[in-house]
Amino acid sequence: MNEAEATAAGGGAISTCWSCRGPVAGDSIFCATCGAVQPPADVDHFARLDLTPTFDVDADSLDRGYFDAQRRLHPDRFATRTPRERAFSQLQAVSLNEAYETLKDPLRRADYLVTLKGGEVAPEGCSLVNEQELLHEVMERREELAEADSVAAVEALEAAASDDFGRCIAALSTAFACDDLPAAARLTTRMRYLGKYIEECRSRRTRLGRHT
Amino acid sequence: MAQLIQIREPGKDPLAETGDAPVAVGIDLGTTNSVVAVGTEAGAEVIRDDNGEALVPSVVAYAADGSAVVGELARRLMLDRPDVVVGSIKRLMGRGLADLKTLAGVLPYDVEPQAEGASGMVRITVAGRRLTPVEVSAEILKALRDRAEQHLGRAVGKAVVTVPAYFDDAARTATKDAARLAGLEVLRLVNEPTAAALAYGLDEGAEGLYAIYDLGGGTFDISLLRMEKGVFQVLATGGDAALGGDDLDHAVAETFLAERKTRLGEEETLTSADVKMALMSARLAKECLSTQTTGSWVIDAGGRQTNHSLSRDALEAVIEPFVARTVGICREVLADAGVTPEQVKGVVLVGGSTRVPLVRRQVGDFFGTRPLAHIDPDEVVAVGAALQARALTAGSETLLLDVTPLSLGIETMGGLVEKIIPRNTPIPVAKAQEFTTYQDGQSAMAIHVLQGEREMAEQCRSLARFELHAIPSMAAGAARIRVTFAVDADGLLTVSAAEQTTGVEQEVAVKPSYGLSEDEMANMLYESMAHAGDDMVRRLLAEARVEARRVQLAVAAALNVDGDLLVEGEHELINDAMAALDAAIAGEDRDAIGARVEDLEKATRAFAERRMDRGIREALRGRGVDELAPASPPEAEG
Numbered sequence: 001m002n003e004a005e006a007t008a009a010g011g012g013a014i015s016t017c018w019s020c021r022g023p024v025a026g027d028s029i030f031c032a033t034c035g036a037v038q039p040p041a042d043v044d045h046f047a048r049l050d051l052t053p054t055f056d057v058d059a060d061s062l063d064r065g066y067f068d069a070q071r072r073l074h075p076d077r078f079a080t081r082t083p084r085e086r087a088f089s090q091l092q093a094v095s096l097n098e099a100y101e102t103l104k105d106p107l108r109r110a111d112y113l114v115t116l117k118g119g120e121v122a123p124e125g126c127s128l129v130n131e132q133e134l135l136h137e138v139m140e141r142r143e144e145l146a147e148a149d150s151v152a153a154v155e156a157l158e159a160a161a162s163d164d165f166g167r168c169i170a171a172l173s174t175a176f177a178c179d180d181l182p183a184a185a186r187l188t189t190r191m192r193y194l195g196k197y198i199e200e201c202r203s204r205r206t207r208l209g210r211h212t
Numbered sequence: 213m214a215q216l217i218q219i220r221e222p223g224k225d226p227l228a229e230t231g232d233a234p235v236a237v238g239i240d241l242g243t244t245n246s247v248v249a250v251g252t253e254a255g256a257e258v259i260r261d262d263n264g265e266a267l268v269p270s271v272v273a274y275a276a277d278g279s280a281v282v283g284e285l286a287r288r289l290m291l292d293r294p295d296v297v298v299g300s301i302k303r304l305m306g307r308g309l310a311d312l313k314t315l316a317g318v319l320p321y322d323v324e325p326q327a328e329g330a331s332g333m334v335r336i337t338v339a340g341r342r343l344t345p346v347e348v349s350a351e352i353l354k355a356l357r358d359r360a361e362q363h364l365g366r367a368v369g370k371a372v373v374t375v376p377a378y379f380d381d382a383a384r385t386a387t388k389d390a391a392r393l394a395g396l397e398v399l400r401l402v403n404e405p406t407a408a409a410l411a412y413g414l415d416e417g418a419e420g421l422y423a424i425y426d427l428g429g430g431t432f433d434i435s436l437l438r439m440e441k442g443v444f445q446v447l448a449t450g451g452d453a454a455l456g457g458d459d460l461d462h463a464v465a466e467t468f469l470a471e472r473k474t475r476l477g478e479e480e481t482l483t484s485a486d487v488k489m490a491l492m493s494a495r496l497a498k499e500c501l502s503t504q505t506t507g508s509w510v511i512d513a514g515g516r517q518t519n520h521s522l523s524r525d526a527l528e529a530v531i532e533p534f535v536a537r538t539v540g541i542c543r544e545v546l547a548d549a550g551v552t553p554e555q556v557k558g559v560v561l562v563g564g565s566t567r568v569p570l571v572r573r574q575v576g577d578f579f580g581t582r583p584l585a586h587i588d589p590d591e592v593v594a595v596g597a598a599l600q601a602r603a604l605t606a607g608s609e610t611l612l613l614d615v616t617p618l619s620l621g622i623e624t625m626g627g628l629v630e631k632i633i634p635r636n637t638p639i640p641v642a643k644a645q646e647f648t649t650y651q652d653g654q655s656a657m658a659i660h661v662l663q664g665e666r667e668m669a670e671q672c673r674s675l676a677r678f679e680l681h682a683i684p685s686m687a688a689g690a691a692r693i694r695v696t697f698a699v700d701a702d703g704l705l706t707v708s709a710a711e712q713t714t715g716v717e718q719e720v721a722v723k724p725s726y727g728l729s730e731d732e733m734a735n736m737l738y739e740s741m742a743h744a745g746d747d748m749v750r751r752l753l754a755e756a757r758v759e760a761r762r763v764q765l766a767v768a769a770a771l772n773v774d775g776d777l778l779v780e781g782e783h784e785l786i787n788d789a790m791a792a793l794d795a796a797i798a799g800e801d802r803d804a805i806g807a808r809v810e811d812l813e814k815a816t817r818a819f820a821e822r823r824m825d826r827g828i829r830e831a832l833r834g835r836g837v838d839e840l841a842p843a844s845p846p847e848a849e850g
C-alpha cells in the first residue's frame with residue numbers, strides 16, 4: 001500500500017508521501033499536505049529548473065531557475081531537520097546541480113537535448129567513418145597546433161576554433177528549431193571535437209607562457 | 213471534526229526556545245592561530261579575551277598528567293619546553309609520513325614510525341604521549357568552545373568549522389573527527405575563502421565577480437566567486453594545501469641556519485627544539501619587516517649564539533618564489549574559469565601572511581586592483597563561519613554554492629586514473645560508475661579511490677581502498693556493479709554500491725588511506741572524554757525528539773486537510789497517541805519516544821490508507837493532488 005501509485009487521466013503519477021503517508025503528486029518537490037521534502041522526481045533537466053525544453057536557453061533564466069530551486073532545496077536549508085529530510089534535500093540538490101551543469105554548457109546541453117528528443121549522438125571515435133571531413137579537419141588543426149611555437153600563434157588558432165564553436169552553436173539553434181535531429185547530432189559531434197581542441201590550445205598556451 | 217485537533221503553532225518549538233538549547237558558533241581552525249565567533253541578530257561577534265585579543269595561537273602544551281593548555285601560554289612554552297609543545301598541527305591533518313617536509317633534516321615534531329595495522333595517519337610524540345593530529349586539533353577546538361561558552365554563558369554544542377578550500381577528503385574528515393572529539397557537532401564544513409566572501413558580501417554588499425586570496429599559515433587558497441543578492445556561487449577554486457606563511461618562515465630560517473653554519477665553520481646537529489627556535493626568529497623577522505625596513509635576530513642553540521641581520525629587500529628576495537607560486541595558481545584558476553583578471557571586480561585578502569607588503573604588491577599587480585583588506589584578514593573567516601552557523605540554525609535567504617576543489621577518480625588498468633567527478637563541480641554531487649568482473653565466478657573486486665589532477669594513480673592522493681564482496685557468481689563481464697560516489701555539502705565523499713542484475717546492495721567497507729578507522733575513533737572518544745557517552749546519549753535523544761516532532765506535525769497536517777475521512781472514535785485514539793508522544797518528548801527516554809512514535813503511526817495507519825485511496829480516486833478523475841491544498845515550503849526550525 002505504501003508504494004501505491006496510479007496514473008491520473010490528465011496528470012502525473014500519485015505516490016505516497018514518506019512523512020504523512022498521504023497522496024502526493026509524483027513530480028512534487030514538497031508534500032502539499034505536510035510540507036515534507038520529497039525525493040527528486042523523475043523529470044528532465046529542463047522541467048527540474050522550470051525551463052521550456054529548448055536549445056536556446058537564456059543564461060539569466062537558467063541562473064534564476066537554479067538559484068530559486070537551490071534556495072528551497074539546498075542541504076543548508078535542512079541543517080537542523082531529521083536525517084531523512086537532510087538526505088532527500090541532498091538528493092534534490094544533486095539533481096539540481098546535475099541539471100544546471102548540463103544545461104549551462106552548450107555542448108552538454110546539445111548532447112542532452114538530442115538524446116531527450118530521441119536522437120543519438122555518436123560516441124567519440126565511432127562516427128569517424130561517416131565523418132571523413134571532420135576527421136581531416138581535426139587532424140589538420142592538430143598539426144597546426146603542434147607547429148605553433150609562440151603564445152600569439154596558439155592564440156590565433158584558439159580564436160579561430162572558438163569562432164567555429166560559436167558558429168556551431170548558432171547552427172544548432174536552427175537545427176533544433178527545425179527539429180532536424182540528424183543535423184543537430186552531427187553538429188554536436190563537431191562541437192565536441194572543437195571543444196577538445198580549444199582545451200588543447202589552452203594547455204599549450206599555458207605551457208608556452210610558462211617557459212617564456 | 214478536524215478543528216478539534218490540536219495543532220502546534222508553526223515555528224513555535226518549545227524545546228528550541230528554551231535558554232539551554234546549545235548555541236552554534238563559527239570556528240576558524242587555523243595553522244598558526246584560531247578564532248571563534250558567534251552570529252547575532254545584527255551580524256557576527258568575534259569572541260575576544262580580556263585583553264581584546266581574538267587570536268588563539270593554535271599551539272597545545274601537554275602537562276605530565278596529560279591535561280592540555282592551549283593558546284598564548286602554550287606558545288610561550290614553545291622555546292623552553294619544546295618537547296611538550298605542538299604547533300602548526302593543521303599541516304599534518306589527514307597526512308601520511310611521506311608528506312612531511314623536513315627543515316634542515318629535522319621536523320619540528322617528533323614523528324612516530326607507523327605501527328603495524330594502524331591507519332596511515334601520522335602520529336607524533338609530545339610529552340611522552342603518542343598523539344594523532346586529530347587529538348591535538350580537538351584540544352584547540354575544546355579551548356575555543358570553552359572560550360565561547362564562558363563569553364556567552366551557555367552551552368555550545370554545534371559549530372561551523374572552516375577548512376582550506378584545497379583540503380582533500382582525508383584532511384576534511386580529520387577536521388570533522390577532531391570536532392567530534394571536542395564534543396562539537398559540525399553543522400557544516402565551510403571553505404575558508406567562501407566564508408570570507410560571505411563576510412564581505414553581507415557586510416559590504418559586494419556584487420559581481422570577486423577573487424578571495426587566502427594565504428594562511430600552512431595553506432594557500434584562491435577562490436573565484438560570483439556574488440549577487442544573497443547568492444555566493446563559487447565558480448572555481450585552486451590552491452596548495454602545503455604552501456603557507458609557514459613556508460616563508462621556513463625559507464627565512466633556512467637562510468639564517470646557512471649563515472650560522474658558515475659562521476661557526478662546522479656542521480651542528482640540530483634538535484627539534486633548535487629548529488623551533490630558528491623558526492620563531494624567522495617569524496619575528498618576517499613580521500617586523502612588514503613595517504620596518506631592516507632588523508637583526510639571534511639564534512641560540514647548543515650554547516652558541518649567532519646574530520643575523522636582514523633587510524626587507526633581502527627578505528623579499530627569499531620569499532619571492534613562494535609569492536610567485538601563489539600568483540601562478542591565481543592565473544591557472546582564472547584560466548580554468550575562462551575569466552581574465554580585468555573581469556574580476558575585487559580581490560579580498562585573507563590570512564595574516566597577506567600583511568607582507570610583497571604579497572599585497574604582487575596580488576594587486578596581477579589583478580590590476582587594490583586588494584581589499586578592511587575586514588581584519590585574521591578574523592574575516594571566523595566572521596563568515598559565524599554568519600553561516602546562524603543561517604543554518606535560525607534560517608536565512610543566503611545561498612552558498614561551493615565546488616569540489618580536486619577531481620575524484622579511481623585507479624584503472626595500468627595505474628591510470630579515471631576521473632569520475634572533475635574539479636570545480638558544484639556540490640553536493642553524485643556520479644555513478646559501472647564495473648564488471650573479468651573472471652568467471654569472481655566474487656570480489658578491489659577499488660582504489662584517488663583525488664588529484666594527475667594521470668597516474670601514484671601521482672594522485674590515495675583517499676581510500678575498498679572491496680566489493682559477495683558478487684553473485686556469474687560469467688566474466690556479466691555482473692554489473694554500480695558504484696556511486698557522492699560528495700556532500702561538506703565536501704566529503706561517501707561510496708555505495710549495488711549489483712545491477714540481481715539488485716543486491718553491496719557492502720562497502722572503505723579503508724581510508726590516511727584517516728582514522730571507526731575503531732580508532734571510538735577508542736579516542738572513549739579515552740579522551742569521560743562524558744563522551746553522555747554526549748552521545750544526549751545527541752541521540754535530541755535526534756529522536758526532532759524525528760518525533762516531524763511525525764506529529766505530519767499527522768496534524770494530514771488531519772487538518774483530510775479530517776473528514778476519520779471514522780467514529782478514530783480521532784480520539786489519534787489524539788491520545790499524540791498526547792502520549794508529547795509526554796514522551798518531554799521526558800528523557802529515547803526508547804519511550806520511539807515506542808510512542810510507533811503507536812502514533814499504528815493509530816493513523818487506516819486513516820493514511822483512506823487518504824491514499826481518495827488521492828488515487830481523485831487523480832484518476834483528473835484532479836491533481838496539489839489542488840487539494842496549497843503547497844507550503846518547510847519552515848526552518850529555530
Ligand SMILES: [Zn+2]
Pocket residue numbers: 017018019020021022031032033034035036766
Ligand atoms: Zn506529506
